[in-house]
Amino acid sequence: MVNVDRDVFNLDIPDMTIEQFKKYAKFIHDLTGIYLKDHKITLLSNRIRKRLRELKIYDYDEYFNYLTNSDKSDTEIIHFLEVITTNESYFWRTPQNFEAYKKIVLPDILKHNHNKKIRIWSAGCSTGEEPYNIVIESIEAMKELGFYLFEVIATDISRRVIEIAKQGCYSGRKIEKIPEQILKRYFRQNPHDPEIYCIREDLKSKVIFKIENLFEPTVENVHVIFCRNVMIYFQKKEQQELAMQFYNRLLPDGYLFLGHAESLQMLETPFKIIHTPYGTIYKKEI
Ligand SMILES: C[S@@+](CC[C@H](N)C(=O)[O-])C[C@H]1O[C@@H](n2cnc3c(N)ncnc32)[C@H](O)[C@@H]1O
Structure with a gap:
């Protein structure tokens, strides 16, 4: 060799x-x-x-x-x-998705799920920015909606990105879009390197990370799925398979978010397409 x-x-x-x-x-x-x-x-x-x-x-x-x-x-x-794999990710990526999540999706879900734990799946989570962003926005939403329980399940096929995600420490471009007061509230500056910000330990425990292929998933019974900037790497046949997989793994009245360059419009799925001021979202309406 x-x-x-x-x-x-x-x-x-x-x-x-x-x-x-x-x-x-x-x-x-x-x-x-x-x-x-x-x-x-x-x-x-x-x-x-x-x-x-x-x-x-x-x-x-x-x-x-x-x-x-x-x-x-x-x-x-x-x-x-x-x-x-292409693992590009950063905090506050397509923030309109989180506006739709806080203003439309969560209020609707909480209406149907009184006192239940809300389960959110970040599918293709890369180095953790998306699942931690969901945790932060879920907590921010409580100011308007009142207290509720939630957990985030975050999966990716690459072991390396999951290991980085579990550490939860970021710098440079990955955090530059985070509003100042959010950075102060939800992150801790590394005392040895002030360029590095680590997500608070109590927030880390809200995320369950798993190494998993999207085409062999074990995650199910979730209220919301974020699968952003992943489908773009697949052909129509795999996109179709994945969309149906997501549909089946969502609870009734659950929602799906895709990346800004992705859409279900060309696929055949039972999802209801909802156009909102914050972009298109997809609902499993039964
Ligand atoms: C560009 S990143 C998107 C990260 C995040 N969702 C975001 O929007 O910032 C795409 C991720 O999908 C993962 N991925 C690609 N194919 C996958 C598969 N078959 N199963 C699970 N993850 C996959 C890659 O490892 C990569 O981390």
Whole structure:
């Protein structure tokens, strides 16, 4: 496996061939549902190249065999998922969603669920910004709506992002949109590095994190699902499957939020499409 000569000369690894790309793209699709168009060949090569260097493997075919056939494949899949998933996320992303959540969705749900714990699923939660944002907005909503119980279940296929999410510490672009008073109220500045803000410990306990493939979910009986900026990576067939999965896992009168570039309009689902001043939301109306 270790090629000493090539390691010494540190030869550059070229982009993969189109045949290699197609082999990887099919594997990724079967594993995650993510669809890669042919023009992503350079992007995928760049991402895998980093992992090849770490392993001192200098050939995409050799790595593919390592990934799919070796006794290391189980653990290697975890690394592979880290390099192929796009995990971009930040607090206060599409804040209109949270306005709709506080002003329309929660009041409706609480009307039907007096004294029950409200369950919210952040599906494809990445490094935790979305589920913690839901916790903060749920607490903020109580000022208007009165006290209620809630929990957030947050899932992602990548182990790395779930580990970062559990730590709950952020800096830079990830927190720059958070209003000042919210940052002060819900976060604690790291005493060793004032650039880093960590979500308060008591708020962390509101979120249950799980490593889970969206196409093999265990989460069910939820009142609200946030699945934002995830469907965009799937083709229509997988989007359809996922939308129905969400429908079945929502409780009656539950709601679904998608990302701003995503929609159910082109799919066939029983969801009721609701246009609100804060954008489109989807309801399981029975
Ligand atoms: C761009 S991030 C979106 C994060 C967050 N929802 C937001 O809007 O800021 C997409 C996330 O979906 C996850 N993902 C992609 N395919 C998945 C699958 N099949 N099952 C679970 N998570 C998946 C990725 O690992 C990534 O963390």
